[in-house]
Amino acid sequence: MMTVRQDVHSAGIPVLCQSCEARHRGVCGALDPDQLVGLAKTSSRHKIEPGVELIGDAETVDSYSNVLSGVVKLTKSLSDGRQQIVGLQFAPDFLGRPFKAESAINAEAATNVSLCSFPKTAIERMMKESPELEHRLLRQTLNELDEAREWMVTLGRKTASEKVASFLLMIARNIDPTADPAARSATFDLPLTRADIADFLGLTIETVSRQLTRLRTENVIRIDNNRHVTVDSLARLEQRSGA
Amino acid sequence: MMTVRQDVHSAGIPVLCQSCEARHRGVCGALDPDQLVGLAKTSSRHKIEPGVELIGDAETVDSYSNVLSGVVKLTKSLSDGRQQIVGLQFAPDFLGRPFKAESAINAEAATNVSLCSFPKTAIERMMKESPELEHRLLRQTLNELDEAREWMVTLGRKTASEKVASFLLMIARNIDPTADPAARSATFDLPLTRADIADFLGLTIETVSRQLTRLRTENVIRIDNNRHVTVDSLARLEQRSGA
DNA sequence: CCGATGCCTTGATTTCGGTCAAAGCCCCCA
DNA sequence: TGGGGGCTTTGACCGAAATCAAGGCATCGG
Structure with a gap:
């Protein structure tokens, strides 16, 4: 995989989705050099501001993307405006719903986001040619399904304080640069506002x-500037997450 | 697809997963006749009683199945016993988590269930040979992800009465034999106990x-024997489901 | 420097759904 | 026929989280 990317690089083609390989969840690593070159021609990088809508509910979607950095929130709403975030996409997740013209969900940048997008048709053509690409997509989708089910437990059966603890743990695992699983503490910027977290x-x-105030007064976390979080003891946070 | 199945049939091989094709969610239709015959040799039918555990949490799973009839509930639990059902599998859904030795969830028969099971190795070998099989699996997984996200909205943002109405609608859509989308009424047996629904x-x-009592006294539904439900007006139920 | 705006926090009160407790119903079986 | 067990319903009460209402605190632009 590494060699694939280097082949492309050494051929003078800009690296496509440089973070695809991280955590083995990107899709581009599945492509051979020829395909990568083909895709690179049709792909484009985007920088996106927080709050910008990427995929509208029931809107026709004509492109897919890899998230290169930042956090994208996937939301669904009820007709009266109640909203639920049904997923968060971190780099190098894939963004888009194959095999459906319409998306049933909204995608919106939660932070500054950079994307690498390609036309739907380009990916779909390659998916036909390259079983490995579809295989990657299947793996990522299965992971997302596992995550969604994990959150169903949180939504359905945890108390408010367990929910908040679980959320902080999940963010720490996804964002903290020093995140090795055995770490005793973590520090990161919250990618979501209080409204988003809710x-x-x-x-x-x-x-x-x-x-959050309670976790602060009990010295489990510290918060600066409303965003920058320090978890002093991941273990104590885990205890409060309901397991 | 139909011809594939008939080929097998006419060759004297017992039909494999006869309901696979229904609703385009089964996986066997993706196989060519030779593969089907091969799989038929290693597959086995099972009848299963309600309450029997099919896949244990953190247990090693060595087979996959198609659900031929009945309803299987997928559950996750917190350490203190609180439980959440994270999915229901109806015929002809696929049961099992590819690419992971351990399952993070429990699967348990909610009703009488009949399964067509095959060794993990058989399916995995065929998946390598047949991109079409993996394609089917990807489609089913994407559908399950959509459903899971739909339920996240229900769990996170709907009131108790909206939840119950949504549940009845979902069951009606999956079970009622007379289910065409435009139907004004429906009738079915609840596949779950009150505890399961909770x-x-x-x-x-x-x-x-x-x-449920409220829906009964307001003449939206009738219930006989605690299980047999008649929805007099699907439209009224939809109004109460939160949209 | 001031006011406006947008988040976030805190407090008082309400309410929906949970908890606890007691029947009711049904089915099975002796 | 009657008793027991499992599931469901109903009622009284309670409590966690929602709602309603201020107020704080940054950032931005005049």
Whole structure:
């Protein structure tokens, strides 16, 4: 895989989705050099501001993307405006719903996001040619399904304070640069506002705020600037996450 | 696809997973006749009683199955016993988690279930040979992901009465034999006990019972024998499901 | 420097759903 | 026929989280 990327690089083609290989979840590593070159011609990089909508509900989607950096939130809404975040995509996740013209969900940049996008048709053609690409996609989709089910437990059966603890743990695992699983502490910037966290956990902003305050007063975490979090003891946070 | 199955049939091989084709979600239709014959040799039919555990949490899984009839519930539990149903598998869904030795979830027969099972190795070998099989699996997994996200909205943002209405609608769509989408009424047997419904919706049995009673007294549904449900007006049920 | 705006926090009160407790119903079986 | 067990319903009460309402605290632009 590494050699594939280097082949492309040495051929003078800009690296496509440089972070695809990280955590083995990107899709580009599945392509052979010829395909990569072909895809690179049709792909484009984008920088996106927080709050910008990437995929609209019931809108026709004509491109797929890899998330290169930042966090994208996937949301669904009820007709009266109640909203639920149904997934967060971190680099190097794939963005888009194959085999469906319409998306049933919204995707919106939660932070500054950079994307590598390609036309739907380009990916779909390659998927026909390259079983390995479809294989990657299947693996990522299965992982996302596991994650979704994990959150169903959180949404359905955990208390507010367990939800907030679980959320912080999940973010720490995905964002903290020093994240090795055995780490005793972690530090990171929250990619979501209190309103987003509430929409993710099925709570209100007030409840999220109160639970964060509680974790702060009990010295489990510290928060600077409303965003920068230090978890002093991941173990204590885990205890509160309901396991 | 139909011809594939007939080929096998006419060759004197017992039909494998006869309902695989229904709703285009089974996996066997992806195989060519030779593969089907090969798989038929290693596959076995099972009848399973309600309550029997099919896949244990963190247990090694060495077979996959297609659900031929009945309903299988997928559950996850917290360490203190709180439980959440994270999915229901109806015929002809595929059962099993490819590419992982251990399952993170439990699978248990909710009703009488009949399965067509095959060794993990057989399927995995065929997946390597047949991109079409992997393609089917990807499609089913994407559908399951869509469903899981739909339920995340229900779990996180709907009221108890909306949850129960949504549940009844979902069951009606999956079970009612007369189910065409435009139907104004439906009738079916609940495949789950009140306790299961509660675990599915993140509620308690008492709340589920009270909400069902309310729907009954308001003449939206009728219930005989605690299981046989008649929905007099699907439209009224939809109104109560939160949209 | 001031006010406006957008988040976030905190407090008071309400409410929905959970908990606890007691029947009811059904089915099976002796 | 009657008793027991499992599932469901119903009622009374309680409590966790929602709602309602201020107020704080940065950042931005005048």
